[in-house]
Amino acid sequence: MTAKGFFISFEGIDGSGKSTQARLLAEHLRAKGREVVLTREPGGSPGAEEIRALVLQGDPDRWSARTEILLFTAARRDHLERTIQPALDAGKVVICDRFADSTRMYQGLSRGDLRGIVDDLHRLMIGIEPDLTILIDMDPGEGLSRALSRNGVEERFEDFGEELQQAMRKGFLDLAAEFPARFVTIDGARAVEAVAADVARIVDDRIAG
Template sequence: MTAGGRFITFEGIDGSGKSTQARRLAATMERRGIPTLLTREPGGSPGAEEIRRLLVEGDPHRWSPETEILLFTAARRDHLERTILPALAAGKTVISDRFADSTRVYQGAVRADARAMVDTLHDLVIGRDPDLTFVIDMDPELALRRGLARRSGEDRFEEFGPDFQTRLRAGYLSLVRDFPDRCVLIDGNRPEDAVAADIAAQVGQAVA
Protein backbone atom coordinates (compact mmCIF):
# COMPACT_ATOMS: atom_id res chain seq x y z
CA MET A 1 0.00 0.00 0.00
CA THR A 2 1.25 3.48 -0.85
CA ALA A 3 2.35 5.66 2.07
CA GLY A 4 -0.18 8.43 2.61
CA GLY A 5 -3.22 8.18 0.33
CA ARG A 6 -4.35 5.30 -1.87
CA PHE A 7 -3.66 5.10 -5.58
CA ILE A 8 -6.49 3.56 -7.66
CA THR A 9 -6.48 3.26 -11.45
CA PHE A 10 -8.96 2.31 -14.16
CA GLU A 11 -7.93 0.42 -17.28
CA GLY A 12 -9.66 -1.07 -20.29
CA ILE A 13 -10.06 -0.86 -24.03
CA ASP A 14 -11.30 2.34 -25.67
CA GLY A 15 -15.03 2.81 -25.08
CA SER A 16 -15.21 0.36 -22.16
CA GLY A 17 -16.65 2.95 -19.77
CA LYS A 18 -13.59 3.25 -17.56
CA SER A 19 -13.59 7.07 -17.64
CA THR A 20 -17.22 7.17 -16.54
CA GLN A 21 -16.55 4.70 -13.75
CA ALA A 22 -13.47 6.62 -12.59
CA ARG A 23 -15.59 9.77 -12.30
CA ARG A 24 -18.33 7.92 -10.46
CA LEU A 25 -15.96 6.36 -7.96
CA ALA A 26 -14.32 9.74 -7.29
CA ALA A 27 -17.75 11.24 -6.62
CA THR A 28 -18.63 8.34 -4.29
CA MET A 29 -15.41 8.76 -2.34
CA GLU A 30 -16.02 12.49 -1.95
CA ARG A 31 -19.54 11.84 -0.65
CA ARG A 32 -18.01 9.53 1.93
CA GLY A 33 -15.79 12.39 3.09
CA ILE A 34 -12.59 10.92 1.61
CA PRO A 35 -10.35 13.60 0.04
CA THR A 36 -9.97 12.47 -3.57
CA LEU A 37 -8.16 13.62 -6.69
CA LEU A 38 -9.42 12.48 -10.10
CA THR A 39 -6.84 12.58 -12.89
CA ARG A 40 -6.08 10.94 -16.23
CA GLU A 41 -3.41 9.70 -18.62
CA PRO A 42 -1.94 10.71 -20.85
CA GLY A 43 -2.21 14.05 -19.08
CA GLY A 44 -2.97 15.05 -15.54
CA SER A 45 -0.38 17.83 -15.36
CA PRO A 46 0.28 20.82 -17.63
CA GLY A 47 3.29 19.29 -19.38
CA ALA A 48 1.65 15.88 -19.72
CA GLU A 49 -1.49 17.45 -21.21
CA GLU A 50 0.67 19.00 -23.94
CA ILE A 51 2.14 15.58 -24.73
CA ARG A 52 -1.37 14.08 -24.70
CA ARG A 53 -2.32 15.95 -27.85
CA LEU A 54 0.64 14.41 -29.65
CA LEU A 55 -0.48 10.93 -28.66
CA VAL A 56 -4.26 10.85 -29.06
CA GLU A 57 -4.79 13.08 -32.10
CA GLY A 58 -3.78 12.73 -35.73
CA ASP A 59 -2.95 9.86 -38.04
CA PRO A 60 -2.89 6.42 -36.36
CA HIS A 61 0.58 5.74 -37.77
CA ARG A 62 2.18 9.08 -36.94
CA TRP A 63 4.42 7.46 -34.29
CA SER A 64 6.20 4.12 -34.04
CA PRO A 65 5.37 2.04 -30.95
CA GLU A 66 8.83 2.75 -29.55
CA THR A 67 8.36 6.51 -29.91
CA GLU A 68 4.96 6.22 -28.26
CA ILE A 69 6.53 4.43 -25.29
CA LEU A 70 8.99 7.30 -24.81
CA LEU A 71 6.26 9.94 -25.11
CA PHE A 72 3.95 8.14 -22.69
CA THR A 73 6.77 7.67 -20.19
CA ALA A 74 7.74 11.34 -20.35
CA ALA A 75 4.12 12.39 -19.79
CA ARG A 76 3.74 9.87 -16.94
CA ARG A 77 6.86 11.12 -15.16
CA ASP A 78 5.57 14.70 -15.20
CA HIS A 79 2.15 13.51 -14.05
CA LEU A 80 3.71 11.51 -11.21
CA GLU A 81 5.96 14.35 -10.02
CA ARG A 82 3.50 17.21 -10.25
CA THR A 83 0.14 15.62 -9.51
CA ILE A 84 0.10 12.07 -8.15
CA LEU A 85 2.89 12.08 -5.56
CA PRO A 86 1.94 15.42 -3.96
CA ALA A 87 -1.69 14.32 -3.65
CA LEU A 88 -0.74 10.98 -2.11
CA ALA A 89 1.65 12.70 0.31
CA ALA A 90 -1.24 14.94 1.37
CA GLY A 91 -3.29 11.86 2.22
CA LYS A 92 -5.65 12.02 -0.74
CA THR A 93 -7.00 9.06 -2.65
CA VAL A 94 -5.80 9.43 -6.25
CA ILE A 95 -8.04 7.93 -8.95
CA SER A 96 -6.47 7.88 -12.41
CA ASP A 97 -8.12 7.07 -15.71
CA ARG A 98 -5.23 4.97 -17.07
CA PHE A 99 -1.64 4.65 -15.88
CA ALA A 100 1.35 2.45 -16.74
CA ASP A 101 -0.75 -0.64 -17.47
CA SER A 102 -2.06 1.06 -20.61
CA THR A 103 1.47 1.30 -21.97
CA ARG A 104 2.16 -2.31 -20.99
CA VAL A 105 -0.83 -3.42 -23.06
CA TYR A 106 -1.07 -0.94 -25.95
CA GLN A 107 2.60 -0.51 -26.82
CA GLY A 108 4.21 -3.37 -24.91
CA ALA A 109 1.97 -6.18 -26.15
CA VAL A 110 -0.32 -5.08 -29.00
CA ARG A 111 1.36 -2.33 -31.01
CA ALA A 112 4.71 -4.13 -30.72
CA ASP A 113 6.44 -6.89 -28.79
CA ALA A 114 8.09 -4.32 -26.55
CA ARG A 115 7.06 -5.31 -23.03
CA ALA A 116 10.70 -5.56 -21.92
CA MET A 117 11.32 -1.96 -23.03
CA VAL A 118 8.17 -0.75 -21.28
CA ASP A 119 9.03 -2.53 -18.03
CA THR A 120 12.65 -1.33 -18.04
CA LEU A 121 11.64 2.30 -18.55
CA HIS A 122 8.92 1.96 -15.94
CA ASP A 123 11.37 0.65 -13.37
CA LEU A 124 13.94 3.36 -14.15
CA VAL A 125 11.69 6.40 -14.57
CA ILE A 126 8.36 5.72 -12.82
CA GLY A 127 9.02 3.07 -10.17
CA ARG A 128 5.46 2.97 -8.87
CA ASP A 129 2.32 0.97 -9.56
CA PRO A 130 -1.18 1.53 -8.21
CA ASP A 131 -2.50 0.00 -5.02
CA LEU A 132 -5.66 -1.15 -6.82
CA THR A 133 -6.51 -1.39 -10.53
CA PHE A 134 -9.95 -1.95 -12.03
CA VAL A 135 -9.86 -3.47 -15.51
CA ILE A 136 -13.21 -2.87 -17.21
CA ASP A 137 -13.81 -5.76 -19.61
CA MET A 138 -16.36 -5.57 -22.38
CA ASP A 139 -17.17 -6.69 -25.91
CA PRO A 140 -14.59 -5.06 -28.23
CA GLU A 141 -17.04 -4.29 -31.07
CA LEU A 142 -19.50 -2.58 -28.72
CA ALA A 143 -16.69 -0.65 -27.06
CA LEU A 144 -15.36 0.50 -30.42
CA ARG A 145 -18.79 1.76 -31.49
CA ARG A 146 -19.04 3.68 -28.24
CA GLY A 147 -15.58 5.17 -28.62
CA LEU A 148 -16.10 6.34 -32.19
CA ALA A 149 -19.57 7.71 -31.38
CA ARG A 150 -18.02 10.19 -28.95
CA ARG A 151 -16.42 12.09 -31.86
CA SER A 152 -13.99 13.58 -29.36
CA GLY A 153 -11.20 14.20 -31.85
CA GLU A 154 -9.04 11.97 -29.63
CA ASP A 155 -9.76 8.76 -31.49
CA ARG A 156 -6.34 7.92 -32.91
CA PHE A 157 -6.25 4.48 -31.28
CA GLU A 158 -9.88 3.67 -32.13
CA GLU A 159 -8.96 4.21 -35.78
CA PHE A 160 -6.74 1.12 -35.70
CA GLY A 161 -10.01 -0.83 -35.98
CA PRO A 162 -11.82 -3.81 -34.42
CA ASP A 163 -8.96 -6.32 -34.63
CA PHE A 164 -6.78 -3.94 -32.63
CA GLN A 165 -9.49 -3.64 -29.96
CA THR A 166 -9.83 -7.44 -29.77
CA ARG A 167 -6.09 -7.81 -29.22
CA LEU A 168 -6.20 -5.07 -26.59
CA ARG A 169 -8.86 -6.98 -24.69
CA ALA A 170 -6.68 -10.09 -24.72
CA GLY A 171 -3.79 -7.99 -23.48
CA TYR A 172 -5.80 -6.69 -20.56
CA LEU A 173 -6.99 -10.16 -19.60
CA SER A 174 -3.35 -11.24 -19.56
CA LEU A 175 -2.49 -8.21 -17.42
CA VAL A 176 -5.01 -9.28 -14.78
CA ARG A 177 -3.26 -12.65 -14.62
CA ASP A 178 0.14 -10.95 -14.36
CA PHE A 179 -0.87 -8.74 -11.42
CA PRO A 180 -3.52 -10.65 -9.46
CA ASP A 181 -2.73 -8.88 -6.17
CA ARG A 182 -3.90 -5.47 -7.40
CA CYS A 183 -5.96 -6.02 -10.57
CA VAL A 184 -9.72 -6.62 -10.34
CA LEU A 185 -11.60 -7.63 -13.49
CA ILE A 186 -14.98 -5.92 -13.81
CA ASP A 187 -17.68 -7.00 -16.28
CA GLY A 188 -18.47 -3.84 -18.24
CA ASN A 189 -21.21 -5.49 -20.32
CA ARG A 190 -23.82 -4.35 -17.78
CA PRO A 191 -25.77 -1.18 -17.01
CA GLU A 192 -23.59 1.68 -15.75
CA ASP A 193 -25.18 1.66 -12.29
CA ALA A 194 -24.51 -2.06 -11.82
CA VAL A 195 -20.86 -1.63 -12.78
CA ALA A 196 -20.49 1.33 -10.41
CA ALA A 197 -22.05 -0.62 -7.54
CA ASP A 198 -19.68 -3.53 -8.13
CA ILE A 199 -16.65 -1.21 -8.09
CA ALA A 200 -17.81 0.59 -4.93
CA ALA A 201 -18.21 -2.78 -3.20
CA GLN A 202 -14.73 -3.87 -4.28
CA VAL A 203 -13.23 -0.64 -2.92
CA GLY A 204 -15.05 -1.24 0.36
CA GLN A 205 -13.58 -4.73 0.59
CA ALA A 206 -10.09 -3.38 -0.08
CA VAL A 207 -10.47 -0.84 2.73
CA ALA A 208 -11.83 -3.39 5.22
Protein backbone atom coordinates in the same frame (compact mmCIF):
# COMPACT_ATOMS: atom_id res chain seq x y z
CA MET B 1 -0.95 1.30 0.30
CA THR B 2 1.31 3.85 -1.40
CA ALA B 3 2.78 6.40 1.04
CA LYS B 4 -0.18 7.68 3.12
CA GLY B 5 -2.73 7.69 0.32
CA PHE B 6 -4.34 5.08 -1.90
CA PHE B 7 -3.76 4.82 -5.65
CA ILE B 8 -6.47 3.36 -7.92
CA SER B 9 -6.24 2.99 -11.69
CA PHE B 10 -8.95 2.11 -14.19
CA GLU B 11 -8.05 0.13 -17.30
CA GLY B 12 -9.90 -1.32 -20.26
CA ILE B 13 -10.29 -1.09 -24.00
CA ASP B 14 -11.58 2.08 -25.64
CA GLY B 15 -15.28 2.58 -24.97
CA SER B 16 -15.40 0.26 -21.96
CA GLY B 17 -16.84 2.95 -19.71
CA LYS B 18 -13.83 3.25 -17.41
CA SER B 19 -13.80 7.06 -17.50
CA THR B 20 -17.42 7.17 -16.35
CA GLN B 21 -16.71 4.64 -13.62
CA ALA B 22 -13.66 6.58 -12.43
CA ARG B 23 -15.80 9.72 -12.11
CA LEU B 24 -18.60 7.88 -10.29
CA LEU B 25 -16.13 6.33 -7.85
CA ALA B 26 -14.66 9.76 -7.12
CA GLU B 27 -18.15 11.06 -6.36
CA HIS B 28 -18.85 8.05 -4.12
CA LEU B 29 -15.67 8.47 -2.09
CA ARG B 30 -16.08 12.24 -1.74
CA ALA B 31 -19.59 11.67 -0.41
CA LYS B 32 -18.01 9.48 2.28
CA GLY B 33 -15.62 12.27 3.25
CA ARG B 34 -12.51 11.12 1.40
CA GLU B 35 -10.18 13.58 -0.26
CA VAL B 36 -9.96 12.46 -3.88
CA VAL B 37 -7.85 13.48 -6.87
CA LEU B 38 -9.42 12.34 -10.14
CA THR B 39 -6.92 12.37 -12.98
CA ARG B 40 -6.13 10.71 -16.30
CA GLU B 41 -3.41 9.48 -18.61
CA PRO B 42 -1.93 10.59 -20.79
CA GLY B 43 -2.35 13.91 -19.04
CA GLY B 44 -3.09 14.93 -15.49
CA SER B 45 -0.54 17.75 -15.35
CA PRO B 46 0.06 20.73 -17.66
CA GLY B 47 3.09 19.21 -19.38
CA ALA B 48 1.50 15.79 -19.69
CA GLU B 49 -1.64 17.30 -21.21
CA GLU B 50 0.52 18.86 -23.94
CA ILE B 51 1.98 15.44 -24.70
CA ARG B 52 -1.56 13.99 -24.72
CA ALA B 53 -2.43 16.15 -27.72
CA LEU B 54 0.64 14.81 -29.53
CA VAL B 55 -0.10 11.12 -28.99
CA LEU B 56 -3.90 10.96 -29.23
CA GLN B 57 -4.46 13.11 -32.31
CA GLY B 58 -3.38 12.77 -35.91
CA ASP B 59 -2.71 9.89 -38.27
CA PRO B 60 -2.47 6.39 -36.75
CA ASP B 61 1.07 6.07 -38.16
CA ARG B 62 2.21 9.43 -36.79
CA TRP B 63 4.60 7.84 -34.26
CA SER B 64 6.44 4.55 -34.07
CA ALA B 65 5.70 2.35 -31.06
CA ARG B 66 9.12 3.08 -29.56
CA THR B 67 8.61 6.84 -29.88
CA GLU B 68 5.19 6.49 -28.25
CA ILE B 69 6.71 4.62 -25.31
CA LEU B 70 9.10 7.51 -24.70
CA LEU B 71 6.33 10.11 -25.02
CA PHE B 72 3.98 8.28 -22.68
CA THR B 73 6.75 7.71 -20.13
CA ALA B 74 7.69 11.41 -20.22
CA ALA B 75 4.05 12.38 -19.69
CA ARG B 76 3.73 9.86 -16.84
CA ARG B 77 6.85 11.15 -15.09
CA ASP B 78 5.53 14.72 -15.13
CA HIS B 79 2.12 13.49 -13.96
CA LEU B 80 3.73 11.53 -11.12
CA GLU B 81 5.87 14.45 -9.95
CA ARG B 82 3.23 17.15 -10.13
CA THR B 83 -0.05 15.40 -9.38
CA ILE B 84 0.03 11.79 -8.21
CA GLN B 85 2.85 11.68 -5.65
CA PRO B 86 1.97 14.98 -3.92
CA ALA B 87 -1.63 13.78 -3.51
CA LEU B 88 -0.56 10.40 -2.14
CA ASP B 89 1.88 12.06 0.25
CA ALA B 90 -1.00 14.20 1.51
CA GLY B 91 -3.06 11.08 2.25
CA LYS B 92 -5.53 11.47 -0.62
CA VAL B 93 -7.12 8.84 -2.81
CA VAL B 94 -5.84 9.14 -6.38
CA ILE B 95 -8.11 7.75 -9.10
CA CYS B 96 -6.43 7.59 -12.49
CA ASP B 97 -8.13 6.84 -15.80
CA ARG B 98 -5.36 4.64 -17.29
CA PHE B 99 -1.80 4.26 -16.04
CA ALA B 100 1.24 2.17 -17.03
CA ASP B 101 -0.79 -0.94 -17.87
CA SER B 102 -2.21 0.87 -20.90
CA THR B 103 1.32 1.52 -22.17
CA ARG B 104 2.21 -2.12 -21.55
CA MET B 105 -0.72 -3.03 -23.79
CA TYR B 106 -1.01 -0.39 -26.49
CA GLN B 107 2.71 0.12 -27.14
CA GLY B 108 4.36 -2.83 -25.43
CA LEU B 109 2.15 -5.58 -26.87
CA SER B 110 -0.02 -4.50 -29.77
CA ARG B 111 2.57 -2.74 -31.92
CA GLY B 112 5.49 -5.09 -31.45
CA ASP B 113 7.04 -7.20 -28.70
CA LEU B 114 8.15 -4.18 -26.66
CA ARG B 115 6.82 -5.05 -23.21
CA GLY B 116 10.35 -5.38 -21.83
CA ILE B 117 11.20 -1.83 -22.91
CA VAL B 118 8.03 -0.49 -21.28
CA ASP B 119 8.77 -2.30 -18.02
CA ASP B 120 12.42 -1.23 -17.97
CA LEU B 121 11.52 2.43 -18.48
CA HIS B 122 8.79 2.15 -15.87
CA ARG B 123 11.24 0.83 -13.27
CA LEU B 124 13.76 3.55 -14.08
CA MET B 125 11.50 6.57 -14.38
CA ILE B 126 8.21 5.84 -12.57
CA GLY B 127 8.80 3.21 -9.92
CA ILE B 128 5.29 2.78 -8.52
CA GLU B 129 2.21 0.74 -9.37
CA PRO B 130 -1.38 1.40 -8.30
CA ASP B 131 -2.58 -0.19 -5.07
CA LEU B 132 -5.65 -1.37 -6.97
CA THR B 133 -6.36 -1.64 -10.71
CA ILE B 134 -9.97 -2.02 -11.83
CA LEU B 135 -10.28 -3.59 -15.27
CA ILE B 136 -13.62 -2.87 -16.94
CA ASP B 137 -14.05 -5.77 -19.37
CA MET B 138 -16.08 -5.21 -22.53
CA ASP B 139 -16.72 -6.85 -25.90
CA PRO B 140 -14.28 -5.16 -28.32
CA GLY B 141 -16.87 -4.55 -31.02
CA GLU B 142 -19.27 -2.89 -28.62
CA GLY B 143 -16.49 -0.88 -27.02
CA LEU B 144 -15.21 0.41 -30.35
CA SER B 145 -18.73 1.41 -31.41
CA ARG B 146 -19.14 3.35 -28.18
CA ALA B 147 -15.76 5.03 -28.58
CA LEU B 148 -16.34 6.09 -32.19
CA SER B 149 -19.83 7.40 -31.40
CA ARG B 150 -18.26 10.12 -29.24
CA ASN B 151 -17.05 11.87 -32.43
CA GLY B 152 -14.10 13.40 -30.59
CA VAL B 153 -10.73 14.51 -31.87
CA GLU B 154 -8.70 12.04 -29.74
CA GLU B 155 -9.40 8.97 -31.84
CA ARG B 156 -5.96 8.00 -33.09
CA PHE B 157 -5.99 4.60 -31.38
CA GLU B 158 -9.64 3.90 -32.23
CA ASP B 159 -8.64 4.36 -35.86
CA PHE B 160 -6.48 1.24 -35.64
CA GLY B 161 -9.79 -0.69 -35.69
CA GLU B 162 -11.38 -3.66 -33.94
CA GLU B 163 -8.38 -5.97 -34.41
CA LEU B 164 -6.39 -3.78 -32.03
CA GLN B 165 -9.25 -3.76 -29.53
CA GLN B 166 -9.44 -7.57 -29.65
CA ALA B 167 -5.72 -7.81 -28.91
CA MET B 168 -6.04 -5.26 -26.12
CA ARG B 169 -8.88 -7.07 -24.42
CA LYS B 170 -6.91 -10.31 -24.35
CA GLY B 171 -3.82 -8.45 -23.20
CA PHE B 172 -5.60 -6.74 -20.32
CA LEU B 173 -7.12 -10.04 -19.18
CA ASP B 174 -3.67 -11.62 -19.31
CA LEU B 175 -2.28 -8.75 -17.20
CA ALA B 176 -5.05 -9.30 -14.65
CA ALA B 177 -3.99 -12.94 -14.41
CA GLU B 178 -0.32 -11.91 -14.13
CA PHE B 179 -1.01 -9.49 -11.23
CA PRO B 180 -4.02 -10.98 -9.39
CA ALA B 181 -3.28 -9.17 -6.13
CA ARG B 182 -3.58 -5.78 -7.84
CA PHE B 183 -6.25 -6.35 -10.50
CA VAL B 184 -10.00 -6.77 -10.14
CA THR B 185 -11.95 -7.48 -13.33
CA ILE B 186 -15.54 -6.26 -13.64
CA ASP B 187 -18.08 -6.98 -16.39
CA GLY B 188 -18.69 -3.65 -18.10
CA ALA B 189 -21.53 -4.88 -20.34
CA ARG B 190 -24.18 -3.95 -17.78
CA ALA B 191 -26.02 -0.86 -16.64
CA VAL B 192 -23.70 1.92 -15.52
CA GLU B 193 -25.26 1.87 -12.05
CA ALA B 194 -24.67 -1.86 -11.60
CA VAL B 195 -21.02 -1.55 -12.58
CA ALA B 196 -20.59 1.46 -10.28
CA ALA B 197 -22.09 -0.43 -7.34
CA ASP B 198 -19.59 -3.26 -7.81
CA VAL B 199 -16.70 -0.81 -8.09
CA ALA B 200 -17.75 1.06 -4.95
CA ARG B 201 -18.07 -2.16 -2.95
CA ILE B 202 -14.66 -3.43 -4.02
CA VAL B 203 -12.93 -0.12 -3.29
CA ASP B 204 -14.65 0.34 0.08
CA ASP B 205 -13.54 -3.13 1.13
CA ARG B 206 -9.97 -2.61 -0.08
CA ILE B 207 -9.49 0.80 1.55
CA ALA B 208 -11.07 -0.36 4.80
CA GLY B 209 -8.77 -3.38 4.81
